[in-house]
Amino acid sequence: MKKNLFIVLLLGLFISCSKNDRGELIGVKSNKFFSDKPHGMVLIPSGSFTMGPSNPSVVLDQNPTLKTVSVKAFYMDETEITNSEYRQFVNWVRDSVVRNELAVAAYYKIGEETKEDDPMWEFMPVYNRAGDGEEKTAYQEYLEENGLGILDIENKSTYRLNWDVKIPWERSDYLDANYAAVIEGGIGPDLLEDYEGFFIPADSTPNALRAFKTKRIKYNYRQFDSKNNRWSEYEEIEIYPDTTVWYKDFSYSYNEPMHNDYFWHDAYSEYPVVGVSWEQAKAFAHWRTFYKNQHQRKARKNIQLVSDYRLPTETEWEYAARGGLERAEYPWGGPYTYDDKGCFLANFKPERGDYIADQILYTAEAESYWPNDYGLYNMSGNVSEWTDSNFEKGANDFVAGLNPNIEGSEDNKFKVVRGGSWKDVAHFLKVSTRDYEKKDIKRSYIGFRTVQSYLGEDVGFQENPNKIF
Numbered sequence: 001m002k003k004n005l006f007i008v009l010l011l012g013l014f015i016s017c018s019k020n021d022r023g024e025l026i027g028v029k030s031n032k033f034f035s036d037k038p039h040g041m042v043l044i045p046s047g048s049f050t051m052g053p054s055n056p057s058v059v060l061d062q063n064p065t066l067k068t069v070s071v072k073a074f075y076m077d078e079t080e081i082t083n084s085e086y087r088q089f090v091n092w093v094r095d096s097v098v099r100n101e102l103a104v105a106a107y108y109k110i111g112e113e114t115k116e117d118d119p120m121w122e123f124m125p126v127y128n129r130a131g132d133g134e135e136k137t138a139y140q141e142y143l144e145e146n147g148l149g150i151l152d153i154e155n156k157s158t159y160r161l162n163w164d165v166k167i168p169w170e171r172s173d174y175l176d177a178n179y180a181a182v183i184e185g186g187i188g189p190d191l192l193e194d195y196e197g198f199f200i201p202a203d204s205t206p207n208a209l210r211a212f213k214t215k216r217i218k219y220n221y222r223q224f225d226s227k228n229n230r231w232s233e234y235e236e237i238e239i240y241p242d243t244t245v246w247y248k249d250f251s252y253s254y255n256e257p258m259h260n261d262y263f264w265h266d267a268y269s270e271y272p273v274v275g276v277s278w279e280q281a282k283a284f285a286h287w288r289t290f291y292k293n294q295h296q297r298k299a300r301k302n303i304q305l306v307s308d309y310r311l312p313t314e315t316e317w318e319y320a321a322r323g324g325l326e327r328a329e330y331p332w333g334g335p336y337t338y339d340d341k342g343c344f345l346a347n348f349k350p351e352r353g354d355y356i357a358d359q360i361l362y363t364a365e366a367e368s369y370w371p372n373d374y375g376l377y378n379m380s381g382n383v384s385e386w387t388d389s390n391f392e393k394g395a396n397d398f399v400a401g402l403n404p405n406i407e408g409s410e411d412n413k414f415k416v417v418r419g420g421s422w423k424d425v426a427h428f429l430k431v432s433t434r435d436y437e438k439k440d441i442k443r444s445y446i447g448f449r450t451v452q453s454y455l456g457e458d459v460g461f462q463e464n465p466n467k468i469f
Contacts, residue, residue, distance in 0.1 A: 035454060035455055035456060037075065038075055038292075038306075038309075038452055040077055040078060040079070041075040041076060041077055041078060041451075041452065042075065042076060042078050042374055042375040042376065043073065043074075043075055043454065044071075044073060044074050044075070044076050044316070044319065044320045044374055044451075045073050046070070046071065046072055046073040046454075046457070047070070047071060047319070047324070048068060048069060048070040048071070049068070049069065049071075049318075049319055049322060049326060050066055050067070050068050050326065050327060051066065051067050051068070051069050051315060051318055051319075051396060051404075051432070052064065052065055052066035052067060052396055052432055053066075053430065053432040053433070054327050054328070054329050054334075054430075054432065055329070065394075065396045065397055066396070067396040067399070067401070067404075068401065069315055069399075069400075069401050069402070069403075069404050070401060070402050070403070071315060071316060071319045071403060072403055072453065072454070073454035073457070074312075074316060074451045074452060074453050074454050075451060075452040075453075075454060076312065076316075076320050076374075076376060076449060076450075076451045077449035077450055077451070078367075078371070078375055078376055078377060079272075079366035079367050079376075079377045079378065079449065080272035080273075080366045080377075080378060080382065080383055080385065080447045080448065080449050081272065081273055081281075081284065081366075081447060081448055081449055081450065082269065082270050082271060082272060082273060082366050083262070083263055083264075083268050083269055083270075083271055083272075083273050084269040084270060085273070086241070086263075086273040086276070086284065087263075087264070087269075089239065089284050089287055089288075090217060090239060090240055092287070092291070093217050093218070093219045093239055093287070094212065094217045095167060096161065097198075097216060097217060097218065098167055098183070098198060099123065099161040099162070099163070099167065100156070100161060101182055101195070101198075102120070102123040102167075102179070102182055103123050103124065103125040103159070103161055103162075104125075104153055105120065105123075105178065105182050105188075105191055105195070106118075106120040106121065106123045106124045106125075107124060107125055107151075107153050108153075108191070108192055109178060109190050109191060110124060112151075119175035119176040119178070119179060120175065120176070120178060120179060122162060122165040123162060123165065124162070125151060125153065125159035125160070125161065125162075126159060126160050126161070126162050127151040127158060127159040127160070156220075177189050178190050178191050181195050181197075182195050182197075183197065183198055183199070184197045184198075184199060185197020185198075185199075196216075197213075198212055198213055198216060199211065199212060199213065200212075200213055206260070214238075214240035215238060215240075217238065217239055217240050218236050218237060218238050218239070219236070219237055219239045219283045219286075219287060220234050220235070220236050221234065221235060221283065221286050221287070221290075222234045222235065223286065237279055237280065237283050238280075239280050239283055239284070241263050241273060241274065241275035241276050241280075241442070242275040242276075242442040243259050243260075243262065243263055243275055244259060244275075245274065245275045245442050245443055245444040246258040246259040246262065246275075246444050247259055248444075249443060249444045249445070250444075255444075258362060258444070262274075263275070270365045270366055270367065271363050271364070271365055271366060272363055272366050272378075272382060272383045272447040273447055274363070274383055274442075274443065274444050274445065274446060274447050275442045275443070275444060276442060276446075276447065276448065277439060277440050277441060277442050278311075278386045278415045278437075278439035278440070279439055279440055280442075281311055281386045281448040282310075282311065282388075284448075284450070285308070285309045285310050285311060285450050286308075286309075288309040288450065289306065289308045289309045292306050292309075293305045293306060306452070307452050307453045307454075307455055308452070308453070309450045309451070309452050310388060310450060310451060310452070310453075311386055311387055311388035311448060311450060311451070312387055312388065312449070312450075312451040313387060313388050313389050313403070313404070313405040314387045314388075314389035314395070314405065314406075314416045314418065314434075315389075315399075315403065315404045315405060316387075316451060317385065317387050317418045317419075318418065318431055318432065320374060320376060320379065321372065321376070321379040321380070321418070321419065321431040322372075322431050323372030323373035323374045323376065323379075324373050324374065325372075325373065328431065329430050329431065329432075330345070330346075330380055330429060330430060330431060331372035331376070331379045331380050331431060332345050332370065332372065334430075337350070337426050337429065344357070344358040344359075345369060345370065345380075346358070346369055346378070346380045346381030346382070346420075346429055347360050347363065347364045347368065347369070347378070347381040347382045347422045348380075348381040348420060348421070348422060348423075348424055348425065348426060348428075348429055349422070349423055349424060349425055350425075350426070355422070355423070360422065362422055363382055363383060363422050364378075364382055364422070366378065366382070368382070369381075378419075379419055379431070380419055380420055380429035380430070380431065381419070381420055381421065381422065381424075381429050382419075382421065382422055382447075383419075383421050383422065383445055383446060383447035384417045384418065384419050384420055384421040384424070384428075384435065384443075384445055384446045384447070385417065385418055385419045385446070385447060385448050385449055386415060386417060386446065386447075386448040387415065387416045387417070387418055388405070388415075389405050389406050389407075389415065389416045390406040390407065390412045390414065390415060390416070391406075391412070391414040391415060391416045391434070391436035392406050392412070413438050413439055413440070414436045414437065414438055414439070415436060415437060415438075415439045416434060416435070416436055417435045417436055417437050417446060418433075418434070418435065420433065420435075421445035421446070422445060423444075423445050424445070
């Protein structure tokens with residue numbers, strides 16, 4: 001009896017000690033969250049400003065009305081997205097397309113057998129199934145019982161690609177004739193179909209070097225529609241920049257060197273990418289989010305995923321461009337486009353036909369001229385920038401005062417473009433000047449930069465000199 005009483009008392013003591021809340025509301029235990037500044041971005045603090053032109057002109061301004069608005073903090077790329085950064089996106093998509101075709105070819109060649117001595121084995125699709133001699137996990141048994149653990153080669157969601165193995169690009173390194181057929185095009189000795197291939201032969205290119213078929217570099221993605229609470233259909237989009245914009249945008253003009261070299265040559269790596277549509281810029285932002293979160297998931301369990309990278313709204317763009325200077329015409333203050341030494345403060349066209357007056361004929365490196373007070377480069381000039389907002393002429397008359405934005409719709413194909421470019425006159429460099437373009441159009445003078453919403457309240461709040469507590 002005494003022994004049983006002792007056990008009961010010991011159990012009661014253990015239970016009481018295991019509850020630290022003492023019956024109080026203390027919340028769910030969680031880790032302290034600290035926002036990490038994304039690489040290459042700067043923090044734009046929360047604040048309010050008067051949106052619209054400092055000196056309204058009904059003739060020149062698309063929307064001359066003024067409106068005081070408030071904006072939530074966000075991170076923004078300190079420069080326009082460069083050719084080098086966009087090439088990282090292009091190369092990743094290129095590799096994923098090639099890996100997927102190799103995976104499909106390997107699957108049809110090898111089947112579900114284990115043939116590690118086959119040259120194509122390393123490119124076999126990877127899926128959630130126990131290997132030979134391995135004990136099935138409870139989750140794998142669950143998937144098989146419910147018909148969910150079966151690989152369907154026609155359904156990409158049922159398998160993943162093996163990114164641990166490198167793709168041999170040089171012909172001298174090809175694994176076998178089957179591998180060569182997938183890469184070059186044609187029929188392989190053990191393959192069931194005639195493959196399209198990924199390369200244009202050297203005798204069909206201007207520089208006599210074989211070239212990758214850029215039309216095949218397509219990014220597949222879908223987005224979640226919060227308003228309708230459902231996922232969108234998968235969208236497939238060609239993401240390689242249109243290099244022909246250099247002569248399409250300028251009739252009777254010799255711009256062949258820019259067409260031939262601007263995107264891929266190392267000389268232009270740190271220059272802003274151009275020839276990308278609004279749709280391609282959106283795809284880049286989606287990939288950047290996926291790429292970062294993929295790393296986060298591999299880093300450790302229960303990691304917090306990052307907020308989505310995206311294009312800035314029109315309001316966010318203007319707020320950031322002003323650099324905290326109220327009623328300024330340009331990011332540096334203004335009202336002039338040159339300093340006290342007569343040096344121009346941005347890359348634009350100062351005079352009719354005189355593109356070189358500012359010492360730069362086309363685009364400049366993304367980190368050129370002085371940044372504004374938020375640390376952002378080339379918010380005026382160099383290249384105009386896509387925003388996420390639909391263009392409506394009288395937007396300021398009806399948008400909200402809190403994080404205003406006009407979201408996209410199928411009825412309006414025009415997106416707001418801001419900042420002016422290397423081929424524009426000074427008026428388009430003003431932080432309030434609005435311009436627009438169709439979302440599927442590509443230009444030699446339009447690029448973009450991305451933003452990421454800040455989670456929680458920002459440092460600017462803590463340093464606010466007007467706070468009263």
